[in-house]
Amino acid sequence: MSLEKNDIVTVKIEDISTSGEGIGKVDGFTLFIKDTVIGDIAEVKIINAKKTYGYGKLMKIITPSNNRVEPRCPVAKACGGCQIQEMSYESQLSYKQNMVQNNLKRIGGLSDFEMCPIIGMEEPYNFRNKAQYPVGLDNAGNLVMGFFAAHSHAIVASEDCCIGAPINAGILAKIKEFMLTYNIKPYNEFEHTGLIRNILIRVGAATGQVMVCVVINGKFLPNSEELVKSLSDVEGIESIMIDINKEKTNVILGKKVKLLWGKPYIEDYIGDVKFQISPLSFFQVNPKQTEELYNKVLEYADLSGEETVWDLYCGIGTISLFLAKKAKKVYGVEIVPEAIDDAKINATINSIDNVEFLVGKAEEVLPAYYEEHKGEYADVIIVDPPRKGCDEALLKTIIVMAPAKVVYISCDSATLARDLKYMCENGYQLIKVQPVDQFGHTVHVESVCLLSKIANVVVQ
Numbered sequence: 231m232s233l234e235k236n237d238i239v240t241v242k243i244e245d246i247s248t249s250g251e252g253i254g255k256v257d258g259f260t261l262f263i264k265d266t267v268i269g270d271i272a273e274v275k276i277i278n279a280k281k282t283y284g285y286g287k288l289m290k291i292i293t294p295s296n297n298r299v300e301p302r303c304p305v306a307k308a309c310g311g312c313q314i315q316e317m318s319y320e321s322q323l324s325y326k327q328n329m330v331q332n333n334l335k336r337i338g339g340l341s342d343f344e345m346c347p348i349i350g351m352e353e354p355y356n357f358r359n360k361a362q363y364p365v366g367l368d369n370a371g372n373l374v375m376g377f378f379a380a381h382s383h384a385i386v387a388s389e390d391c392c393i394g395a396p397i398n399a400g401i402l403a404k405i406k407e408f409m410l411t412y413n414i415k416p417y418n419e420f421e422h423t424g425l426i427r428n429i430l431i432r433v434g435a436a437t438g439q440v441m442v443c444v445v446i447n448g449k450f451l452p453n454s455e456e457l458v459k460s461l462s463d464v465e466g467i468e469s470i471m472i473d474i475n476k477e478k479t480n481v482i483l484g485k486k487v488k489l490l491w492g493k494p495y496i497e498d499y500i501g502d503v504k505f506q507i508s509p510l511s512f513f514q515v516n517p518k519q520t521e522e523l524y525n526k527v528l529e530y531a532d533l534s535g536e537e538t539v540w541d542l543y544c545g546i547g548t549i550s551l552f553l554a555k556k557a558k559k560v561y562g563v564e565i566v567p568e569a570i571d572d573a574k575i576n577a578t579i580n581s582i583d584n585v586e587f588l589v590g591k592a593e594e595v596l597p598a599y600y601e602e603h604k605g606e607y608a609d610v611i612i613v614d615p616p617r618k619g620c621d622e623a624l625l626k627t628i629i630v631m632a633p634a635k636v637v638y639i640s641c642d643s644a645t646l647a648r649d650l651k652y653m654c655e656n657g658y659q660l661i662k663v664q665p666v667d668q669f670g671h672t673v674h675v676e677s678v679c680l681l682s683k684i685a686n687v688v689v690q
Contacts, residue, residue, distance in 0.1 A: 233259050235279050240292065243270045246325055248644070250313025250380075250673050251285075261286045264380070265307055267317045268325065269295025297321035302355065303392045310380035312393065312671035323350045323667060326675040330643040330665045338647035343660040349522050354393075354670035358515045359498070361394045362482055363402060363429040365409075365416040373409060373416060375402050375429060383419065383480075393671060395433040397466060401442055404460045405429055412453045419478075422447070427475060428482050430509060433466070434498035435517040441469040441496045443509040445483060447476055451490075458491045468492045473509055483510060500524060503551045505576050510568055512545045519668040523639070523676055524552045526664050527612060530637045530680040533557050537609035540633075542592040542624070547573030547585065549612055549639075554582045557610075562587045563595045593621035600627055608633040619645030622652070629656045636681040643677060650679060659684050 233239065233256065241254035243266045252266030254274075260283040263274050271293040274286035291298075301307075301315040314322055327348040334340045351357060363375045366385045376388035389406075390399040408414070409426060417427040428445040442461055444451060451457070451472050458470055470491040475484030487494070487509050495506040498513070500521050507513045514520035527549060531539065533556035541550040544562030546569050554560045554577075562585060564570050573587045588595050592615075611633045613620055619642065628636060636658065640646035650660055658681040666676045 233276055233279050233284060235276050237276045237279075238289065239274055239276065239286070241272055241274050241286070243268055243272065243295070246314060246317075246673065248329075248673055259283065263288055265316065266291075267295050267298050267314065268321065269297050303388070305376075305386050305388050308379055308386045309377050309388055310382070310386075311377045311388075311391070313380075313673050315671040319350070319354050319670065322354075322670065323348050326667060326673075327665055329673075330646075330663065330675060330677050333643040333647045334650065334660075334663065336647070337644055338651040338654075340647070340650060340654065340660055344662045346662060346664040348665040348667055348675070349519070349526075350667045351516075351519060351670055354667075356393065356396055357518065357670065358391075358394050359433045359435050359517055360513070360515045361391060361398055361431050363389075363398075363431075365426050365428060366418070367416060373406060375406060395431070397433060397440060397464070398431050401431055401440075401461065401464065401467075402429060404464070405442075405444070405457065408453075408457045408460060412456070414452065417447050419480075422478050425451070430473070430483070432496060432507060432509075432513075434496050434507070436499040437497050438466050439468045439496035439498070440464070440466040441471065441507070441509065442467060443469075443471040443473050443487065445473045445475050449474060449476075454490055462491055469494065469496055471509055485510070500548055501552060503548075503576075503580055505546065505548065505551075506572065506579065507546075508568075508572065511572050512566075512569060514548065514668070516668040519666055519676075520548070523666045523668065523678060524549060526666065526678045527637050527639065528553060528556065530662065530678060531556075531610045531612070531635060533610070538607060539610045539612065540596065540608050541612045541614075542596065543614045543616070544573060544587065545569050545614075547576050547587065549614060550585050550587070551576055551580055551582055553612070554585045558584065560585045561599075563590065563592045565589070565591050591621075593624035593627075596624060596631075597627045600631055607631070610635045610637065612637045612639070614639040615645075617642040617645065619649050625649060625652050625656075629653070629658075632657070632683055634683050638679040638681065640677045640679070641674060643675070646677060646679070650681070653681055657684050658682065 243252035245253040251262040263286040273289040278285040306315040374387040389402045415424040417424040430443040432441040474486045550562035661680045664678045
């Protein structure tokens with residue numbers, strides 16, 4: 231069957247893509263359809279047709295899936311933040327578990343390992359400790375704050391996000407009132423005009439401390455003392471800052487921040503480790519699930535107190551410090567100098583002195599260190615790379631250093647499968663995989679994997 235643009239077809243949704251569209255087939259022709267979930271039978275209009283696949287627009291649900299629920303967020307379809315809020319949470323977990331396992335099998339050729347049941351959230355709403363709201367004008371010229379629509383920079387007004395912290399809505403209302411009162415214009419990314427670009431809000435889940443950072447296209451914020459007066463009486467707010475970003479860029483934050491009121495950071499905990507978090511710091515957005523994740527890392531590392539551990543892509547030292555209390559020595563490696571500065575501060579405030587932090591690319595720092603310190607041994611290596619996975623040069627060095635265990639943390643099961651395949655072809659065995667849901671209502675999932683060195687296998 232040959233399908234063309236504007237054709238109307240009926241399709242059953244059998245899977246979900248990595249970007250959240252439902253996937254169905256009509257006589258072998260694969261269709262990707264937004265706003266559908268696994269099990270739906272839908273009437274679909276073809277909007278883009280290639281030779282063997284295409285994209286469809288949902289016209290109506292003929293038979294709803296047993297997995298379908300009414301989304302809690304009123305703008306769930308328009309907003310690009312949550313892709314699968316119309317799936318029941320139990321179905322989301324099942325989908326993510328299967329995605330990880332299928333990618334490991336299909337891409338990595340891996341099947342002989344223990345696949346642990348995914349660790350889900352007790353409450354999959356209001357879990358995010360960080361939100362970044364773009365600011366702009368709608369088509370009628372009204373001031374809006376919210377999130378970008380999927381595959382677009384059109385702002386969907388959403389000041390009370392159901393996965394964000396409840397305090398955010400009140401903060402945004404005060405900033406909007408301030409902007410209207412003093413006629414402060416929002417940023418226009420096409421004309422590179424206007425002042426306020428984004429609002430960053432961070433909330434300490436354990437401490438209740440709140441940071442508000444206004445990102446501006448300029449050097450200063452007029453009448454900022456009035457904004458401070460309005461915000462500083464909100465319970466929990468301990469830091470009010472501006473971030474200067476005058477570049478024509480989609481990058482949200484500039485590199486220069488100024489304190490308007492309070493402290494230049496807030497504090498939060500993961501387990502019993504305290505962290506100082508600045509506007510530019512990377513800190514996991516779901517602290518409760520992060521603790522679940524790190525406890526699993528600690529379990530897989532199985533430290534006795536005599537081990538040397540390398541933590542690659544260490545950020546502000548969250549995993550390094552979490553492990554340091556159980557290890558003899560921990561080395562953390564991170565490319566962002568400001569993150570390493572934060573990591574050193576976090577080590578100091580926790581009185582942890584058996585950690586050394588190194589700045590640079592993990593794929594360069596580890597090989598160089600190993601070359602300089604011939605015979606330097608690592609008992610355990612932790613890797614927590616970005617979505618693109620590990621550089622092959624890094625994997626080669628890990629294999630040569632031959633740690634007894636490698637614990638791989640991944641936010642992308644496809645690149646994870648690729649890297650695990652390489653490791654398992656070069657002297658390691660995949661023992662366990664533990665998915666952890668840190669990002670409810672999205673297609674993203676974290677995984678923690680334990681690899682063990684196979685005895686008597688020497689890689690040249």
